[in-house]
Amino acid sequence: MSPAKKQTVTALAGGVGASKLLLGLYHAMDPGDLTIIVNTGDDITMHGLKISPDLDIVTYTLAGIVNPTTGWGIRGETFHFLKRLGTYGREIWFNLGDRDLATHIHRTDLLAHGKTLSQAADHIRTSLGVKSRILPMSDQPVPTIIETADGKIHFQEYLIKHRTEPGIKAIHFHNVKHSHPAPGVLEAICDADKVIICPSNPLISIGPILAVPRVREQLRARKESVVAVCPIVGGKSLKGPSDKMMMQLGIGSSASAVAKLYADFTGTFVIDRRDAKQSSAIEALGMKVAILPTVMRTRNDKRKLALALLAL
Amino acid sequence: MSPAKKQTVTALAGGVGASKLLLGLYHAMDPGDLTIIVNTGDDITMHGLKISPDLDIVTYTLAGIVNPTTGWGIRGETFHFLKRLGTYGREIWFNLGDRDLATHIHRTDLLAHGKTLSQAADHIRTSLGVKSRILPMSDQPVPTIIETADGKIHFQEYLIKHRTEPGIKAIHFHNVKHSHPAPGVLEAICDADKVIICPSNPLISIGPILAVPRVREQLRARKESVVAVCPIVGGKSLKGPSDKMMMQLGIGSSASAVAKLYADFTGTFVIDRRDAKQSSAIEALGMKVAILPTVMRTRNDKRKLALALLAL
Numbered sequence: 001m002s003p004a005k006k007q008t009v010t011a012l013a014g015g016v017g018a019s020k021l022l023l024g025l026y027h028a029m030d031p032g033d034l035t036i037i038v039n040t041g042d043d044i045t046m047h048g049l050k051i052s053p054d055l056d057i058v059t060y061t062l063a064g065i066v067n068p069t070t071g072w073g074i075r076g077e078t079f080h081f082l083k084r085l086g087t088y089g090r091e092i093w094f095n096l097g098d099r100d101l102a103t104h105i106h107r108t109d110l111l112a113h114g115k116t117l118s119q120a121a122d123h124i125r126t127s128l129g130v131k132s133r134i135l136p137m138s139d140q141p142v143p144t145i146i147e148t149a150d151g152k153i154h155f156q157e158y159l160i161k162h163r164t165e166p167g168i169k170a171i172h173f174h175n176v177k178h179s180h181p182a183p184g185v186l187e188a189i190c191d192a193d194k195v196i197i198c199p200s201n202p203l204i205s206i207g208p209i210l211a212v213p214r215v216r217e218q219l220r221a222r223k224e225s226v227v228a229v230c231p232i233v234g235g236k237s238l239k240g241p242s243d244k245m246m247m248q249l250g251i252g253s254s255a256s257a258v259a260k261l262y263a264d265f266t267g268t269f270v271i272d273r274r275d276a277k278q279s280s281a282i283e284a285l286g287m288k289v290a291i292l293p294t295v296m297r298t299r300n301d302k303r304k305l306a307l308a309l310l311a312l
Numbered sequence: 313m314s315p316a317k318k319q320t321v322t323a324l325a326g327g328v329g330a331s332k333l334l335l336g337l338y339h340a341m342d343p344g345d346l347t348i349i350v351n352t353g354d355d356i357t358m359h360g361l362k363i364s365p366d367l368d369i370v371t372y373t374l375a376g377i378v379n380p381t382t383g384w385g386i387r388g389e390t391f392h393f394l395k396r397l398g399t400y401g402r403e404i405w406f407n408l409g410d411r412d413l414a415t416h417i418h419r420t421d422l423l424a425h426g427k428t429l430s431q432a433a434d435h436i437r438t439s440l441g442v443k444s445r446i447l448p449m450s451d452q453p454v455p456t457i458i459e460t461a462d463g464k465i466h467f468q469e470y471l472i473k474h475r476t477e478p479g480i481k482a483i484h485f486h487n488v489k490h491s492h493p494a495p496g497v498l499e500a501i502c503d504a505d506k507v508i509i510c511p512s513n514p515l516i517s518i519g520p521i522l523a524v525p526r527v528r529e530q531l532r533a534r535k536e537s538v539v540a541v542c543p544i545v546g547g548k549s550l551k552g553p554s555d556k557m558m559m560q561l562g563i564g565s566s567a568s569a570v571a572k573l574y575a576d577f578t579g580t581f582v583i584d585r586r587d588a589k590q591s592s593a594i595e596a597l598g599m600k601v602a603i604l605p606t607v608m609r610t611r612n613d614k615r616k617l618a619l620a621l622l623a624l
Contacts (some may be wrong), residue, residue, distance in 0.1 A: 080410040080411045081393065081411060087439055088418045099393065102396035103396075108360055109359050109360035
């Protein structure tokens with residue numbers, strides 16, 4: 001496929017699922033023309049450290065230092081710190097690698113000195129040589145809280161400590177009504193030639209970004225330029241617990257179920273060939289449908305999907 | 313030598329130099345009868361982390377996990393965190409090992425949650441199985457500031473960043489007049505059968521402890537029971553820059569120079585055989601002199617000196 005024509009792209013992203021496509025885009029276009037708005041609902045304070053898992057996954061991926069096996073953390077990472085932390089009776093279910101810790105300590109100290117999360121994220125990505133802008137969805141903490149039969153827990157507890165085992169009853173984005181889009185977020189959606197919704201969990205990766213005041217309205221205003229890549233293929237999540245969570249919340253686990261969640265602001269909905277039968281149901285929601293190979297296993301898969309999206 | 317008779321001991325200590333003797337005491341007596349008051353003038357906040365070098369050196373030594381080559385840090389330590397921290401443009405002259413970091417993060421988080429430095433130190437030493445009480449000299453920060461020809465710098469900058477190269481003009485213990493002895497410090501000096509001043513730097517290890525209000529007065533009240541082990545042997549420091557600093561401040565670098573600094577509160581001054589000629593000069597200051605092998609190289613040296621001190 002030939003190189004994409006010059007255009008500016010803004011992508012909405014969660015963590016591991018999104019990063020595959022982002023890596024494809026990063027190499028298929030001028031990375032300086034790419035802006036990424038990242039979910040921070042996953043953010044958590046552990047042992048006094050301000051941890052932003054999705055920001056770090058995206059940054060490490062584009063910096064070329066991510067652990068290729070897990071999709072998070074740093075390649076060749078060690079966990080000497082975490083093991084010893086357990087000696088002090090602290091909870092160690094959240095993985096904190098020795099190298100990764102440098103990012104958390106740097107960010108925590110910047111925030112303690114009055115910098116914003118946006119400023120910290122920008123310093124981290126430029127320090128690591130990432131040429132695309134990486135914006136948190138908001139500079140205010142908006143923790144994703146999962147309501148289970150046993151009570152409310154932070155999303156990271158649900159995901160890692162409890163391995164997504166508790167049945168979920170509802171999802172809350174704490175204090176989201178009082179949050180503001182981080183500087184540049186609305187402008188990036190408004191000004192880009194194309195807005196891409198990455199194949200991330202629609203409930204707890206894209207959902208929190210959409211819940212920040214004025215973001216969804218700004219996307220609606222750009223509907224014709226918004227392209228959403230479906231994270232559910234053949235009824236299953238490409239990555240993570242999207243399918244299970246959608247089933248438990250009664251939304252159903254299918255491409256068209258995701259399409260319904262995005263219909264008000266998406267112009268083109270991208271599905272995999274194996275979901276082609278759902279095209280007419282999705283078109284009936286008022287969107288165009290593009291059928292593309294959305295399952296990215298190799299570097300070439302990522303680049304091919306990116307080029308196809310840029311060509312839409 | 314036979315085991316020492318049952319007695320309670322309170323030791324005043326700096327870091328590496330003191331720890332050799334403390335390890336001897338720990339194994340020569342019931343460690344539950346030993347209380348250690350530790351210099352915190354070396355404490356520094358780096359990257360938002362509350363670091364207490366001497367508390368950690370003493371704790372790691374008695375816990376049996378100290379790096380035996382350096383006398384500080386943890387055996388088999390790695391520095392992956394620190395290397396990556398440099399990527400973010402941060403100063404990395406202060407060594408922060410991956411395992412060691414667990415102590416700093418644990419302490420910083422306890423302090424952030426309203427615990428005192430004493431409480432943090434006690435939790436750390438009990439978590440690591442240390443049976444002796446380890447008390448910081450004060451719960452208030454009293455940073456040691458070195459005045460050089462080029463300006464005032466924190467002691468750690470002088471020691472590590474500048475490798476003790478700048479000539480020193482004066483030493484200040486910042487805010488010490490407004491500090492208080494940590495809970496238990498005065499009682500430990502008052503109640504112990506014996507008070508031992510470890511062979512630490514008299515200026516920047518023992519000096520800060522003595523400068524905390526009421527500590528020196530409390531030691532004077534126990535003069536007959538105070539035994540000080542001289543850290544200068546044959547005119548040279550057993551460890552660290554004591555000799556150089558004493559010369560630069562015009563105090564001179566000799567056993568009797570140290571004796572003068574301690575004369576008001578010390579009953580017995582312990583010198584090495586090679587300084588025996590200074591005995592009468594030291595006795596003239598109003599102290600008894602004990603001549604003992606104070607150079608500790610092996611585990612047995614440490615135990616022998618400890619037993620001899622306990623037998624005084």
